[in-house]
Amino acid sequence: MSHHYLHFNSVSFTYPDGTKALSEVSFEMYHGERIGLIGANGAGKSTLLQLLAGFLVTQSGSIDLGGLKITPSTIAEVRRTLGFVFQDADDQLFMPTVFEDVAFGPANLGVEEPELTPLVLETLKRTGIAHLADRPPYHLSGGQKRAAAIATVLASSPSMLVLDEPANALDPIARRRIIEQLRGFTHSQLIASHDLDLVLDLCHRVVVLHEGKVAAVAPPMTVFKNKELLEQCGLLPPLRMQELPPEGPQLKVVEGHHHEIAHHHHTAEK
Amino acid sequence: MSRLSSTIEGWRSFDSFAAAGLISCLDPRTIILSALCTVIAMTGAGKGEVMVLLPLTAFPLTLLVLANIPPIWLVKRILPVLPFALMIGLLNPWLEQGTVTLPGGAEISTGWFTLASITLRALISAATALLLIASVGLLNLSRGLAGLKVPALFITQLQMLFRYFFVIGEEFQRMERAWRLRSGSRRGRMPLKLAAQLLQNLFLRSLARASRIHNAMLARGFNGEVPAGAPLHWRLRDTVWLAGWAGFALLCRFNLPLLLGAMLTGQPQ
Numbered sequence: 001m002s003h004h005y006l007h008f009n010s011v012s013f014t015y016p017d018g019t020k021a022l023s024e025v026s027f028e029m030y031h032g033e034r035i036g037l038i039g040a041n042g043a044g045k046s047t048l049l050q051l052l053a054g055f056l057v058t059q060s061g062s063i064d065l066g067g068l069k070i071t072p073s074t075i076a077e078v079r080r081t082l083g084f085v086f087q088d089a090d091d092q093l094f095m096p097t098v099f100e101d102v103a104f105g106p107a108n109l110g111v112e113e114p115e116l117t118p119l120v121l122e123t124l125k126r127t128g129i130a131h132l133a134d135r136p137p138y139h140l141s142g143g144q145k146r147a148a149a150i151a152t153v154l155a156s157s158p159s160m161l162v163l164d165e166p167a168n169a170l171d172p173i174a175r176r177r178i179i180e181q182l183r184g185f186t187h188s189q190l191i192a193s194h195d196l197d198l199v200l201d202l203c204h205r206v207v208v209l210h211e212g213k214v215a216a217v218a219p220p221m222t223v224f225k226n227k228e229l230l231e232q233c234g235l236l237p238p239l240r241m242q243e244l245p246p247e248g249p250q251l252k253v254v255e256g257h258h259h260e261i262a263h264h265h266h267t268a269e270k
Numbered sequence: 271m272s273r274l275s276s277t278i279e280g281w282r283s284f285d286s287f288a289a290a291g292l293i294s295c296l297d298p299r300t301i302i303l304s305a306l307c308t309v310i311a312m313t314g315a316g317k318g319e320v321m322v323l324l325p326l327t328a329f330p331l332t333l334l335v336l337a338n339i340p341p342i343w344l345v346k347r348i349l350p351v352l353p354f355a356l357m358i359g360l361l362n363p364w365l366e367q368g369t370v371t372l373p374g375g376a377e378i379s380t381g382w383f384t385l386a387s388i389t390l391r392a393l394i395s396a397a398t399a400l401l402l403i404a405s406v407g408l409l410n411l412s413r414g415l416a417g418l419k420v421p422a423l424f425i426t427q428l429q430m431l432f433r434y435f436f437v438i439g440e441e442f443q444r445m446e447r448a449w450r451l452r453s454g455s456r457r458g459r460m461p462l463k464l465a466a467q468l469l470q471n472l473f474l475r476s477l478a479r480a481s482r483i484h485n486a487m488l489a490r491g492f493n494g495e496v497p498a499g500a501p502l503h504w505r506l507r508d509t510v511w512l513a514g515w516a517g518f519a520l521l522c523r524f525n526l527p528l529l530l531g532a533m534l535t536g537q538p539q
């Protein structure tokens with residue numbers, strides 16, 4: 001039995017106020033695969049992740065994780081297998097220091113000293129934030145917080161990673177670093193994101209959600225080339241696949257300054 | 271940085287003091303027990319026994335020095351306690367009938383002593399509690415309490431309460447910032463009606479945020495108890511520290527005040 005295999009089998013969920021969030025959702029994720037979960041706001045991505053984490057309970061259908069059906073009675077085992085990286089890193093980092101935050105998961109799983117400290121240090125090193133071990137999480141930059149959030153999850157040695165908007169609010173370099181990091185992991189990964197360029201960069205397949213239903217499951221390029229599908233689901237192609245204007249703003253070097261964008265006002269030129 | 275932001279940052283420095291200073295070399299149980307000795311000696315003191323209480327200020331002062339905590343940090347945090355203490359005992363000098371003859375022969379109401387006693391008790395309690403957390407750190411304090419067989423439920427409650435304070439603070443900070451950005455020409459205080467509305471909203475927001483944090487904890491195997499961390503080690507220095515403070519507290523309670531009294535009044539015990 002491999003815990004790297006995930007199967008959503010006709011899963012439906014309706015909130016108490018009658019909002020139908022998911023309807024007959026089915027898809028599979030295989031060992032080592034990276035799947036992008038995309039859809040407009042309200043498409044059902046968050047509900048799907050909450051069902052997977054066991055914060056909500058499936059009303060019909062089933063979710064299988066390597067043969068283990070996700071139910072309230074199996075949730076402890078499921079959480080040992082899945083590593084959740086939440087959208088807001090501030091929600092994920094709650095201990096006084098980064099070290100203690102990273103130690104929290106393995107300690108809950110019963111890892112004790114003298115194994116705990118080397119495990120935490122190794123995880124911090126792996127995510128490139130060993131130098132931040134003693135820092136309070138709230139003093140970190142956005143990219144560092146995100147790396148710390150990933151480290152907190154990796155320390156528990158999950159079989160599968162579930163990431164909600166992993167590059168949310170990151171600057172381009174931090175975003176690129178996270179993408180490279182995720183590419184380096186061998187875990188199966190389910191990545192919910194509005195950053196379609198990231199999905200195009202990272203994912204082997206894409207699950208498109210629309211109004212709680214699966215609109216498509218296909219390789220990213222197939223999905224993103226299908227303009228009709230994207231339009232129907234309230235999405236746009238990744239920026240890199242969109243047509244750029246024929247002539248972008250021009251750059252010139254201003255003496256004593258860095259590069260500056262030169263604005264050409266037609267009226268001024270006339 | 272707004273006043274609120276700097277206040278939150280200031281309170282957050284609680285945990286940052288714990289790693290530095292000589293206090294971190296001691297077992298957290300030692301500090302907890304010695305603080306307990308001080309508090310017991312304080313509560314055991316009579317109504318107006320100021321001379322019993324005065325030497326007990328040595329304990330918080332020692333923590334302050336050994337943990338390298340700036341005195342201004344402490345003063346800022348215990349001053350808000352003062353009005354409450356004064357409010358309780360302010361009328362005592364006029365309401366109490368008894369008088370005390372001072373060395374010069376002047377007579378004053380015993381109420382002045384009870385007022386001083388109430389104020390000192392409030393200050394010692396607040397300073398000891400604050401410095402205990404600041405010098406030991408919340409995580410080590412929890413480990414110490416667990417080591418003293420305090421129920422896990424109580425320890426988890428304490429930790430959650432401490433963290434929730436910051437969650438509320440941060441959410442209020444965001445709302446207050448949003449209000450300031452859109453308050454136009456209005457300056458200064460927030461109107462009371464609006465503040466009440468924001469307060470309602472604050473609890474909903476902080477509850478939602480706390481629930482997200484709780485979910486993140488659950489996702490990492492949290493089962494209602496925060497892991498205790500590395501095992502604690504009781505050393506000789508812990509025994510010396512505890513014996514020293516326990517003895518001092520006992521001395522304060524029974525002998526030191528009499529000695530000091532004899533020294534001040536020039537009369538034999």
